[in-house]
Amino acid sequence: GTDPREAVAFHGSSSATGVISVDGVAPKENDAVSVSFGEEGEQRTYSYTVKKDDTVRNIRDGLIELINAAEDEQVVASPGGVFTRIFLQSKKTGSEGEGLRYTAKGTDSVFMTAYGERLCCSSEAGAPITADNPARPGELITIYATGLGLVLPEEAKFSTITGSKYLGPEFNYTNTPVDDAIAGGKTANVIFAGLKRDAVGVYEVKLLLNSDLPTNAQTELIIAQQIYVSNIVTFPVVNPNE
Numbered sequence: 001g002t003d004p005r006e007a008v009a010f011h012g013s014s015s016a017t018g019v020i021s022v023d024g025v026a027p028k029e030n031d032a033v034s035v036s037f038g039e040e041g042e043q044r045t046y047s048y049t050v051k052k053d054d055t056v057r058n059i060r061d062g063l064i065e066l067i068n069a070a071e072d073e074q075v076v077a078s079p080g081g082v083f084t085r086i087f088l089q090s091k092k093t094g095s096e097g098e099g100l101r102y103t104a105k106g107t108d109s110v111f112m113t114a115y116g117e118r119l120c121c122s123s124e125a126g127a128p129i130t131a132d133n134p135a136r137p138g139e140l141i142t143i144y145a146t147g148l149g150l151v152l153p154e155e156a157k158f159s160t161i162t163g164s165k166y167l168g169p170e171f172n173y174t175n176t177p178v179d180d181a182i183a184g185g186k187t188a189n190v191i192f193a194g195l196k197r198d199a200v201g202v203y204e205v206k207l208l209l210n211s212d213l214p215t216n217a218q219t220e221l222i223i224a225q226q227i228y229v230s231n232i233v234t235f236p237v238v239n240p241n242e
Contacts, residue, residue: 011123012140
């Protein structure tokens with residue numbers, strides 16, 4: 001085919017989504033971090049106090065546990081498969097779940113970053129991204145790739161047999177992280193990159209698009225593992241605010 005080729009890209013979620021990044025090198029014991037949902041003055045807040053020897057992964061998982069323990073909360077939280085991120089997904093499908101405000105508060109040792117202000121951009125999960133059904137800025141999309149190398153954890157790695165279907169755990173991640181993605185000249189946050197179950201040598205990569213992407217029928221996309229950069233592919237984006 002002629003390069004750049006069209007991406008094998010799909011809408012990523014039937015529910016509105018959001019992402020919070022949890023970062024830091026040396027979390028301080030007794031520091032408190034939090035995630036909140038709702039409008040100012042009516043927020044529901046989940047706070048986690050850092051314990052001795054906690055890592056940012058422990059902190060992330062502690063916040064996820066607190067959020068999911070609240071049965072009447074409007075979202076489900078899960079770990080991102082790349083970096084220490086909290087992936088938020090509305091319990092309501094479609095546009096009904098969009099617009100929930102979410103914020104994060106960190107400290108000088110644990111940095112909490114919300115990649116957006118409100119849950120956004122529900123679609124039909126698994127539906128192809130096409131000119132008639134384009135991606136939206138801020139949407140979670142799924143692309144498929146090859147050649148991204150070994151995956152972890154160990155039970156996932158040992159389930160990888162060349163030429164056979166991957167039958168390991170659904171939650172796995174590449175040993176060399178897919179640590180960068182650029183869509184339309186802007187950073188697309190990598191939420192997950194790992195082998196797809198029941199496929200042979202196919203990696204599923206989930207990306208959160210920048211909320212400021214302009215309309216472009218051939219938005220260019222690349223992903224990267226350290227110094228190794230993929231070929232360029234394209235997919236259509238329509239910004240409804242233009």
